[in-house]
């Protein structure tokens with residue numbers, strides 16, 4: 001199924017000059033639970049195919065950072081909803097250098113803080129937050145040519161996406177990958193933390209994490225990152241034939 005080119009802006013730069021080796025308007029939706037490999041896979045696919053890359057989780061994190069910086073009680077959905085229009089959030093979509101700016105400041109590191117990680121699920125559950133970021137995400141998708149990763153991309157944000165992938169991995173593998181990423185002695189992302197976030201993401205009333213209709217499920221537990229990227233690239237090329 002092909003994406004119908006819309007009128008939205010094509011924000012961000014291409015990682016390669018010239019036309020990608022696939023339909024220039026393709027939209028690739030990558031969903032899955034925390035730590036399943038969405039960001040790494042989506043970036044690798046975008047890089048390989050000369051497409052843009054959008055990290056929607058970073059947008060939810062930027063919204064959360066703004067709430068924390070402005071002393072908004074993130075446990076109070078009405079308080080969060082009241083200021084949802086205020087943060088200016090901008091995503092850079094080059095897969096070699098994805099960025100996230102909040103009110104014109106680079107917050108790429110700040111959005112990964114433990115405080116933001118602890119608060120983001122509550123903020124992401126507020127319907128007004130989801131609606132604002134849904135509109136923003138569709139602007140970025142624009143005429144396509146993009147790999148978009150998150151929790152509701154194939155189900156809500158871009159249900160017409162040409163290729164939909166749902167990534168999973170065993171909780172133990174996900175926790176081990178996170179620890180490897182964070183380095184020796186890190187307490188980052190225990191299995192329990194990941195399962196807690198899975199539960200919150202999946203039980204959310206608005207746009208819960210689900211396996212989208214028409215998606216291809218890839219259990220990445222036994223595959224290297226390069227193997228998963230290659231599998232998704234093949235799906236995109238097959239869709240193009």
Ligand SMILES: Nc1ncnc2c1ncn2[C@@H]1O[C@H](COP(=O)(O)OP(=O)(O)OP(=O)(O)O)[C@@H](O)[C@H]1O
Nearest residue numbers: 034035036037038039040177181220223224225228
């Ligand atoms: N197939 C794989 N094999 C081994 N390690 C992988 C694989 N895919 C991703 N990783 C590693 O696992 C870690 C988590 O991956 P990544 O950040 O892409 O997950 P994510 O689903 O985007 O997580 P989150 O939703 O929390 O942002 C990274 O260190 C990444 O390099």
Ligand SMILES: Nc1ccn([C@H]2C[C@H](O)[C@@H](COP(=O)(O)O)O2)c(=O)n1
Nearest residue numbers: 056057058060120121124150151152
């Ligand atoms: N499309 C999306 C993307 C992300 N979220 C939520 C889920 C997480 O709690 C949080 C941060 O995402 P991450 O950076 O860990 O991928 O944002 C969502 O609800 N919908």
